[in-house]
Amino acid sequence: MTKVTMYLGELTCPSCLTKIQTALKKQGVAEVKVLFNTGKVIIRVNGERPTAAVLEQVITDLGYKVMKVRVKEEAK
Structure with missing residues (x-):
């Protein structure tokens, strides 16, 4: 499992x-x-999809600014 942490502005x-x-x-x-x-x-995220880049784009498309992204593989 992959853990993606994003820090946003404008919430x-x-x-x-x-x-x-x-x-x-x-x-x-x-x-x-x-x-x-x-x-x-x-x-x-289970597996490799969606990628962090795709998730970041989804948030950006909603009108929010992504300040920082961290991706970490978690032990199963």
Whole structure:
């Protein structure tokens, strides 16, 4: 499993959380957690798809700015 952590700017309301979670879940990710107060998005992906670049593009297409991306392979 791959853990992708993104740090976003511009999370201004709780509906941002729902909007981001819904869009990422449509990409087939295993888990999405959005921490509204910190602008942190934690995504867990099974296998190699979708890639971190694809997930970042999904968030960018929603109108949010991705400040930083970290990708880490997790032990099974």
